[in-house]
Each structure stands twice: as C-alpha cells, then as structure tokens.
Amino acid sequence: MAxxxxxxxxxxxxxxxxxxVIGAARRMNLSPPAMSRTLGRIREALxxxxxxxxxxxxxxxxxxxxxxxxxxxxxxxxxQVFAAGAAIDLKSLDRRFNVxxxxxxxxxxxxxxxxxxxxxxxxxxxxFSPEExxxxxxALRSGRIDLFISGSRKLGPEIRVQSLFTTxxxxxxxxxxxxxxxxxxxxxxxRWEHINVSRRGKSAAPIDTALEAHGLRxxxxxxxxxxxxxxxxxxxxxxxxxxxxxxxxxxxAAGLRIRLFDLPMPLETALLTQAWHPRLEGxxxxxxxxxxxxxxxxxxxxxxx
Numbered sequence: 463m464a465x466x467x468x469x470x471x472x473x474x475x476x477x478x479x480x481x482x483v484i485g486a487a488r489r490m491n492l493s494p495p496a497m498s499r500t501l502g503r504i505r506e507a508l509x510x511x512x513x514x515x516x517x518x519x520x521x522x523x524x525x526x527x528x529x530x531x532x533x534x535x536x537x538x539x540x541x542q543v544f545a546a547g548a549a550i551d552l553k554s555l556d557r558r559f560n561v562x563x564x565x566x567x568x569x570x571x572x573x574x575x576x577x578x579x580x581x582x583x584x585x586x587x588x589x590f591s592p593e594e595x596x597x598x599x600x601a602l603r604s605g606r607i608d609l610f611i612s613g614s615r616k617l618g619p620e621i622r623v624q625s626l627f628t629t630x631x632x633x634x635x636x637x638x639x640x641x642x643x644x645x646x647x648x649x650x651x652x653r654w655e656h657i658n659v660s661r662r663g664k665s666a667a668p669i670d671t672a673l674e675a676h677g678l679r680x681x682x683x684x685x686x687x688x689x690x691x692x693x694x695x696x697x698x699x700x701x702x703x704x705x706x707x708x709x710x711x712x713x714x715a716a717g718l719r720i721r722l723f724d725l726p727m728p729l730e731t732a733l734l735t736q737a738w739h740p741r742l743e744g745x746x747x748x749x750x751x752x753x754x755x756x757x758x759x760x761x762x763x764x765x766x767x
Contacts, residue, residue: 470507473500475533477512478526479560481519534605538741550746557747558587562601563611565689566629566734569712571758578754583747592661602739608748611755614733623737624752626759631669631729634703634710636696637719648676648726655683657692657703669704672727693718706732734759 476486477497487497505512508529513520522530568590579586591607599618601607610617617623633651635641641650652673658665665682673680683701686692692703693713697720710722736755742748 470504474504478530531604552583556585560589560591560607561609562591562607566706566708567611570708574758610737614735621737623735626734628731628733629706629708630731631704632707632710633723633725634705634720637721646723646726648678652678652680654700654702656680657684657701658682659689659692661687668729
C-alpha cells in the first residue's frame with residue numbers, strides 16, 4: 463500500500479474551510495491551477511468527487527463532510543507532535559481562529575483582544591463565524607469553530623467550558639421617549655411595541671416569561687438578528703428594546719441618542735462562557751487565546767462593570 467501524501471490533508475482542510483479553490487490556493491500559497499490539480503489528487507485518493515460545483519461555490523459531498531472532523535483532528539495532532547518539546551514562537555505563527563461569539567463579548571472586549579494579538583500573535587487572524595442552524599458542540603467537534611463564546615448552555619460532556627463574566631438586562635429607548643414621563647411599571651412597559659434581538663429569528667425572550675408572571679404580554683413588532691440594527695431602528699420610533707447592559711452602555715458611550723432604564727421586573731443574570739474541544743486543550747496558540755480572553759473578562763469583573 464502506497465504511503466499517503468499528508469500534504470493532501472492540509473489541502474483538503476483548506477478546501478473544506480474556504481469552500482473555493484481560489485481561497486484554498488491563497489491559504490496554501492499555491493496558484494489556483496496547482497490547487498485544482500491537488501483537488502484532483504484528493505479525489506483520486508478518496509475515490510469521491512469531494513466537492514461539486516454549485517454556482518460559483520464548491521459544495522462538499524457527504525463523504526467530505528463526514529471526513530471533516532477526522533481531517534481537522536489529524537492536523538491538530540500533527541501540529542502538537544511537531545510542537546512537542548519546542549517553544550512556540552507566537553509572534554511568527556500564522557494561525558486563523560474560527561470563533562463564534564455573542565455580541566456582548568464583541569462589543570466589550572474585541573478591541574482589547576485585537577490589541578493583545580497585535581503584540582503577542584501579530585500574524586494570527588480572528589474569523590468570526592455566524593451562528594447557524596447547527597449544533598454548537600458539533601461545530602466544535604468538527605472543527606468548524608475553534609472557540610465558542612456564548613450564554614451558558616448545555617454542551618457535550620467532553621467539551622471544555624470556562625466561565626467568563628455575567629451580565630444583566632436593561633431597557634433601551636430613544637432619548638425623548640414618553641416612557642420616561644412617568645414611573646416605569648410592567649404595565650407601561652407593554653404599552654409600546656418592542657424589538658427582539660435573535661440570531662435565529664425568535665420573537666420570545668426571557669422578558670416574556672417575566673411579564674407573564676404579572677399577567678401581561680408585550681407585542682414584538684420587529685425581530686432582528688443584530689443588536690446594532692435594533693439600536694438604530696429605535697432612534698426615530700417609540701419601540702422599546704431589552705438589551706444586555708454591556709451592549710446598551712457601549713451604545714450610549716458611542717453617542718447614540720438613547721436612554722437606558724432599569725426593567726421593572728429584573729431578569730435573571732446571564733452567565734457568558736467560552737467553550738472548546740479537548741483536542742485543542744494543549745495547543746499553545748489556542749491556550750494563549752483562551753487565557754487572554756479570560757484575563758480580559760476577569761479584569762472587567764474585578765472593576766465591577
């Protein structure tokens with residue numbers, strides 16, 4: 463049996479991640495024709511088309527998708543083998559981290575994290591992956607994402623999870639909204655229409671459960687996937703927006719014409735965590751990323767933000 467060319471693993475990983483020959487060629491420092499020839503060799507080695515053309519994009523076949531986790535795990539293990547016993551020079555390391563993160567983390571800590579990376583790991587790249595209709599721990603297992611920063615939720619038993627910080631919710635309205643003309647009660651909170659922020663398009667949120675305890679319901683007139691869209695939508699309307707305090711305070715500091723108010727029925731404090739697959743536990747670059755994020759969040763907690 464012929465010894466397999468392990469360079470094909472690198473190429474296959476790049477193709478699965480980039481979804482195009484041109485993108486994979488750029489990542490592998492190859493010309494597009496050379497990458498196309500490499501794809502031909504991968505197809506021959508696996509006995510499968512691996513990718514099919516759909517419009518301008520390459521779509522992986524079921525076999526390619528099934529191999530994704532094995533390919534990523536094999537490359538991670540190979541990296542750790544060659545790194546064993548040798549100090550890793552983070553400053554010269556080319557690395558891309560696929561991260562899925564909540565807007566709360568991005569709005570508060572992304573600038574500081576990028577500053578730290580520019581100093582300690584300047585050749586690395588952060589790639590923020592959108593939340594999709596996949597299972598979060600499966601995305602970690604398959605290697606589609608390297609780090610998952612989110613509200614605390616149940617993940618697979620093998621997934622490593624670390625607490626980062628907590629946040630509370632406040633109400634947000636335009637600067638001269640009539641809700642500020644009198645005491646803000648649960649009843650007055652339902653007098654105006656609301657915006658709900660949900661990446662998955664949901665109109666229900668924890669505030670609805672809290673209102674139901676008072677025998678009340680709100681009308682959600684607008685559902686958006688981004689809190690920034692929501693913040694701009696309420697600038698010239700009477701819409702109300704429940705939002706994590708970190709995000710709302712950041713928008714206020716940025717000069718948006720808004721006011722914050724305490725909700726008349728406080729919601730449960732939300733815990734944000736970071737999670738990763740155990741195959742990355744000993745990876746020096748990933749360790750640095752996790753430790754830096756944890757230190758940033760711990761610093762904020764000590765300052766009582």
